[in-house]
Amino acid sequence: MKHLLSIDELTVEQLTALLDLTDHMVEISSRPVPKVPALRGRTVASVFFEDSTRTRLSFETAAKRLSADTMTFNVGTSSVNKGESLRDTIETLSAMGVDAFVVRHKSSGVPHMVTEWTDASVINAGDGWHQHPTQALLDCHTVTRSFGTGNDLTGRTVAIVGDVKHSRVARSNVRAFTMLGADVVLVAPRTLLPPEFIDWPIRAVDSLDEVISDIDVLYLLRMQRERMDAALVPSLGEYSARFGLTRQRADRLKSDALVLHPGPMNRGVEIVVDPADLPGSRILDQVRTGVSARMSVLYTVLSGGSVPPAGGAE
Amino acid sequence: MATERRAEVLSATDVGRALTRVSHEVVERNSGVSSLVLVGMQRGGVWIAEQIARSISSFEGQFEVPVGSIDVSMYRDDIALRPVIPAAVTDIPVDITGKTVVLVDDVLFTGRTVRAALDALLDHGRPRAVQLAVLVDRGHRELPIRPDFVGKNIPTHVSDEVDASLQGVFVASVALDANKRAAS
Numbered sequence: 226m227k228h229l230l231s232i233d234e235l236t237v238e239q240l241t242a243l244l245d246l247t248d249h250m251v252e253i254s255s256r257p258v259p260k261v262p263a264l265r266g267r268t269v270a271s272v273f274f275e276d277s278t279r280t281r282l283s284f285e286t287a288a289k290r291l292s293a294d295t296m297t298f299n300v301g302t303s304s305v306n307k308g309e310s311l312r313d314t315i316e317t318l319s320a321m322g323v324d325a326f327v328v329r330h331k332s333s334g335v336p337h338m339v340t341e342w343t344d345a346s347v348i349n350a351g352d353g354w355h356q357h358p359t360q361a362l363l364d365c366h367t368v369t370r371s372f373g374t375g376n377d378l379t380g381r382t383v384a385i386v387g388d389v390k391h392s393r394v395a396r397s398n399v400r401a402f403t404m405l406g407a408d409v410v411l412v413a414p415r416t417l418l419p420p421e422f423i424d425w426p427i428r429a430v431d432s433l434d435e436v437i438s439d440i441d442v443l444y445l446l447r448m449q450r451e452r453m454d455a456a457l458v459p460s461l462g463e464y465s466a467r468f469g470l471t472r473q474r475a476d477r478l479k480s481d482a483l484v485l486h487p488g489p490m491n492r493g494v495e496i497v498v499d500p501a502d503l504p505g506s507r508i509l510d511q512v513r514t515g516v517s518a519r520m521s522v523l524y525t526v527l528s529g530g531s532v533p534p535a536g537g538a539e
Numbered sequence: 540m541a542t543e544r545r546a547e548v549l550s551a552t553d554v555g556r557a558l559t560r561v562s563h564e565v566v567e568r569n570s571g572v573s574s575l576v577l578v579g580m581q582r583g584g585v586w587i588a589e590q591i592a593r594s595i596s597s598f599e600g601q602f603e604v605p606v607g608s609i610d611v612s613m614y615r616d617d618i619a620l621r622p623v624i625p626a627a628v629t630d631i632p633v634d635i636t637g638k639t640v641v642l643v644d645d646v647l648f649t650g651r652t653v654r655a656a657l658d659a660l661l662d663h664g665r666p667r668a669v670q671l672a673v674l675v676d677r678g679h680r681e682l683p684i685r686p687d688f689v690g691k692n693i694p695t696h697v698s699d700e701v702d703a704s705l706q707g708v709f710v711a712s713v714a715l716d717a718n719k720r721a722a723s
Contacts, residue, residue: 252628253613258662261613291613524613 250517264293267324287519319343346526361397363518379406386412387446416457549708557690562594581610581627583645607631614655636664645703647673650684
């Protein structure tokens, strides 16, 4: 695997191999010296054209634990402000000797374009509404390891709640959870469902109360206020009343149901209860697992260490 | 085409005897077992480390020697050439600082895995000493590494494959065709 651009490009075997390798990385991360020399001499550049705290720091921590060198590109203080194009920026960094680019951009498809301008590996760290594959990977790892059923989610129901339309996290997760055998149900007002969801192998409901007591995983999406250019919900208060995780709804969850959120949380909107009061909350585990999942991805794209697919289609 | 000849070099009984002797040597060399930790190298060394620990506790009055395992795939110098072993884990149950660690492997060949294991081990602490026990030393070292305890020295050809388990030690000699021999 040279790039990781989208969950859609992965086979089930590649997805489960990444999850298994993440176990390895979890063990490394738990050591007194959480660092191995695996990627010594490789350089990983983070190129983030959109704000991020956890994803960027998580990738950088992951790269450092594998002994790769890291470069951070801050759009705000770069020559992009002098009018340098994205392509020139990538080619300039490539000329300095970058082995992998970690790219986030507000436009869908940018990571794919970047692969045409460089020989380096490209990892999608979120592009527009399209994909956020490492988030799906860490979510799948968090969920499968919480249930302790290997990589299999057959018979489990995952509800993805909220602003599905603007969510790259939802697009990656629908695919990944389905690949592992889970039933996925989208819970959102009609205005926040994407038009393409009809083609997805899942169902959608417009009331959280309808499904709350039957699900095994409650995946809350962030209300993306910065992407809300139209009046898609009457008000955040009303959204919260119908789709937020309130105390009453939390009490109706199954006793072993998990609650996940990709962060950053809008407290009082999609999550009204304090997650610290939820026994099923895995929100901090997600952040912890994020570093290990990204180590797994960096190692896989940079080491060529996974078994090459038959036929060598790379 | 390659033709293969597979020969038994050690029987199951021989393997048992060799490991019992190695266990005695480990105790003798270290004047007892009080600060000893056995660490098996994933995957072939793990069962041997467990076996040595069992025999030591059988003749040292039920003294339990701590046994761990170490996976070196992240420390190798040929990382792109080998896949990571799924499910092979590093699990060192005690603090090794100040202890005498006996690294255990099934077959000692180029010495590169041992080199990687030394690096991996030192990330877990600072042992007082590290010793190396192997069931089979087949020669062809590429690094200045020598074992402290050897079950059996077996001269081999570089292209031979050595398979060591509780069932015995087998050497498969592969008579390669000209192309393959040139490549190896």
